[in-house]
Amino acid sequence: MATTPITLATVLEKYEPVIGLEVHVQLLTATKAFCGCSTQFGAPPNTNVCPVCLGMPGALPVLNRKAVEFAVLAATALNCQVRERSIFARKNYFYPDLPKGYQISQFDKPLAEHGYIDIKTAAGPKKIGITRLHMEDDAGKSLHDGLPDSADKSSVDLNRSGTPLIEIVSEPDIRSADEAYEYLTNLKEIILYTGVSDCNMEEGSLRCDANVSIRPKGQEQFGTKAEVKNVNSFRFIKQALDYEILRQFEVLESGGQVKQETRLYNSNEGRTYSMRSKEQAHDYRYFPEPDLLPLVVDTKWRDEIVSTLPELPEARRKRMIAEYGITDGDAHTLTLTRTMADQFESAAKQAKNPKRVANLVQGELIGRLKAKGLEIEQSPISMNGVAMSADLVEAGTISGKMLKDLYDLAFERGEDFPAIYEKEKPQQISDTGALEKIIDEVIAANPKQLEQYRAGKKTVIGFFVGQVMKASKGAANPALVNELLTKKLEG
Template identity: 65%
Template sequence: MSVVSGHLSLARATAFEAVIGLEIHAQLLTATKIFCGCPTSFGAAPNTQVCPVCLGFPGALPVLNRAAVDFAVRAALALGCDVQERSVFARKNYFYPDLPKGYQISQYELPLALGGGLDLHVNGLTKHVRLTRIHMEEDAGKSLHEGFADSDRRTYLDYNRAGVPLVEIVSEPEMRSSAEAAAFFEKLRQILLWLGVNDGNMDEGSLRCDANVSIRPVGDTTLGTKAEVKNVNSFRYLQKALDYEIERQIDVVEHGGRVVQETRLFDSAQGRTFSMRSKEAAHDYRYFPEPDLPPLIVDAARRAAIAATVLELPERRMARFVRDYGLPTSDADLLTQTRGLADLFESVA
């Protein structure tokens, strides 16, 4: 199928609209993992940064990393979220080879933060996209399908990444185009990088995006059946994956079929998505409270102390550069892409 990036045909654009929500997984820049003392540095030899806790050995107990909590709260406050005084970790039960425990420690019913949102600027228009929640969890390991003499017959597993702290940032399904979704992802990356809680390195997998997308007739308010496109790691690929997926779903409907709820992968070489598996519902994961961790308490004093570390954010600093230094908006935007560049400018201005 041939898809033109960012644009539906006029007939299709007036007949259908896309409904897009994003789930962003951001590794937190802590020196050690979320529940143990193993290092989190990228690029070490496989399975050299592991211990009984992150490998899920019987009797090994998790201990929550305080710095990971502080980073997660900092991100939540910067995004305008309501940080909950009490949140609870839960076991998300599923089988996958790169999940050594057979479950992932995450949060479900009582997440770290609720609400918040981002203002997007796309095609000369400003749009506010709300956040649903931010929760903390541990990353999984990594399946290695290439790089070995027998890779045509075997997959190897590297558990160095298992237990690296993550925040999952979930948007409401309020984006209507691939351009809006890419703008959301890009702005969120900028803020996380600015705060110093994530390194923004999508090539290394420290920032990943899952996109939930469905279609519906223009004017309809009900949600259609969604497909989830997993682990997209660039803004350009996110747009291409969504453009293809929107067209694919419209083709299915126009030919009398029904869109199936499923998880799909994007093949960048072919520019298309492929079915990976049927999409699980929450009850399939059999969530229950993590028995080895107490509830996480973030009281008002701690929230206030972390809020004091949330620096002037890029958009506000850009506006100040325009106001105080008389810069064109385009120049101010360029200078505030990273905090280091903005600081350098002010040091010599």
């Protein structure tokens, strides 16, 4: 990179990025794509293997029906057209973690095509096309460290070999790293809702390769692309794409030509490095897999599969906004995961005021979960507990301050809200006589602030409210305090 800093804004004045993404998603089946071996992650190396996934001569693959159902579910959720008849093919190449010497994939007749994902951009909504979604089996994993005898050796773990995958290939419709990030975020969210994968990038359940090029503005022909591989987070993919756009700009502006190549991203350095030239890449010599019949997903089977598809995030947001009167921001937060959405709806249907439940989830629950590093499933306060707390505040039984204190105790002790409330039983003071006594004492103790209020500085009432709440240890009914204070101060 040049020593003089070049910004993306400078690049975008003259060039347009063109980005396409290839996303591999491991399907959450109990067994592998073409054999009965377990797909369990973290098993001792080379223990979840058999002659089929080891590529032993004469071993014959048998297609996993559940993998097909999961692939059809994902394709439908991504608005793809599912083919009635698709063909498995052998993708031939040699690599140490591919014991068969080929990968069982799909080539010219994939399972599904012509889908799309809607994303939000600064310019408004945008559709990103999906060229195809096809099935394949995963390779093993090469390990380059952790060997006791020599750091110069590598080993291979074939537990992952044969795990069912879907590959989702986007159209080159993405025009910025921000759009790529939005596309991947929406894709992951949709896949998680379907339940076909856990999309755990750390465990390799979701992997993404990015193809990126730039072209002069107004030019229809694509520029020469570079492929960026092995990026293990969406944030790093965004950083890698931004770097590549800047790198290619500098190459072209200096009179050079961008090479068609595969590059690796180094997250520590924030830059990509050349891995290999695409001109020297293998010819995969695809041909139909002779050991597998064509995959036929007829209308009856497809309808049975699609009938299990849950309500997807965007549709659910729209319905929740209409049904519970919550904002678009509320709906977005509450549908980030299917579990959170399910639990919120369970609580909202019980509570008197669903909007208050939404506010408590966002304002009180999620913040505490993040601070503790917990997921919604690990929350000590259940959604039933949130609903109960919302109703107590709604009825004026407890104040907002009491609720915060009870939530803190629940997280501290690891107990649900109903149990904490039953033990503590705080009661909000709504007795007019008791509150007037406290108010009189507060006013008498603060003559200067009383003088300021009566001189026209009405905002001082906030000071008095705070003092009354402090004197009552947060137990006073805030609405009643405001009403009584106004009368006293005006009198």
